[in-house]
Amino acid sequence: MTENQVDATPFELSGWKARLLDRIEDLSARYALVLSTEYPGYREDDGHGAEMIEGWCGRLRDLKESRTELEIRTELAGVELELIELARVDGEQGEHWNHLIHRPPTVGSDERGRAPLLDALAETMWTLEHMAAVEAARQACGRDFVPDPAGQQQYERNMTALWTRANTVAAAVELTEAEHTEMVHRDHGNWIRLVSRTVYRYSDSDIEVRWRAYAWPGIEWEAKRMSAELVDPVRLVEPSRLVPAPGVLIGEATRALQVDIGEAQADAFFYGADVLDYLAPALERSYDGAGVGSWGSEPAGESLARPPELGTPADPA
Structure with missing residues (x-):
């Protein structure tokens, strides 16, 4: 086991939860890319050029905010914080969160259409x-x-x-x-x-x-x-x-x-x-x-033909 690997107890992780981790990883990778390769060049005739550097900073802020909110959502879905941290850090380093776990979870296999x-x-x-x-x-x-x-x-x-x-x-x-x-x-x-x-x-x-x-x-x-x-x-x-x-x-x-x-x-x-x-x-x-x-709320024992509207009864069709 390498220094960066995590020794986790094997368990099964639902496919949709694993894909949340993949999205965190992707946002981290995009953040690292913008940080390292998209810093705007400056030419003497650009003058103040504030819009260029502000645009770069703004993209980084947006990516970080999106990732943070997705991390909170993933945590509230019941995913372990350790896995979320791996997805964030390893995404920035170009690694996959599942590859650095000594005994990785089994990811549920969803049918392609599901x-x-x-x-x-x-x-x-x-x-x-x-x-x-x-x-x-x-x-x-x-x-x-x-x-x-x-x-x-x-x-x-x-x-x-x-x-x-x-x-x-x-x-x-x-x-x-x-x-x-x-x-x-x-x-x-x-x-x-x-x-x-x-x-x-x-x-x-x-x-x-x-x-x-x-x-x-x-x-x-x-x-x-x-x-x-x-x-x-x-x-x-x-x-x-x-x-x-x-x-x-x-x-x-x-x-x-x-x-x-x-x-x-x-x-x-x-x-x-x-x-x-x-x-x-x-x-x-x-x-x-x-x-x-x-x-409103669902009427007991009845199927809804439409969701309840504000201030109106939820009558079946």
Whole structure:
């Protein structure tokens, strides 16, 4: 075993999680390339030339920010931090994260047609959950944001369109029980991890930027376009297998934000354990928040012909 190798206990890693590590590795490789080969040349007649060096710095910042957010998402998907660190470091060095592990994990073998659908579902679920956390944090902020009724309506339409897309993709890929458990439903403890690693750390301006980005109408357009290319989820997905509705996701995020995350993080840092080990019985608290119910939820025992619309009943077709 070389100095850079890691002696890890063998285990199986889902294919879609391994591909997240591949993306981190790719972003690290691109960062190293821009850093080492794309530094802009300077000629005497360029004068100040600030736009060239600012453009170079901006590309590096964008790549680093994209990689950091992908690392957080990969961590929240349950991938070990050691593997994430390997993907980041080895990507910069032109190595593959799996090659420097003495006993590497077995990567799940996805059929060629399933792999892109599983990746699309993982991407959509992350977007839905992050949108729910951003919306919950925006509602909970002490400062009032500038009212934006049109933006709010579009945000809701975007979540609804993504909800439809997630169910459509899940139906098309015919998720196994294990995949459904792993990809679709996040328990309360993992919601706390999500908000503690994302919106809990955001400033008000960070929340506003992300909220406005998620209110972009193009999200609805793209989600509907992709859904139209696949099968109708109602024909293949049982009600119990549907992705949680937007209102349910926002309620989970809100409930997680009610936990004293700051104190738990401080204790975990000091004592070297997991944040969840230091959370009070607030973990079991239920949330009955104003505004969340207006998003609707799936009717028990019935299949949805369309996702629930804000303020309207979710009637079957």
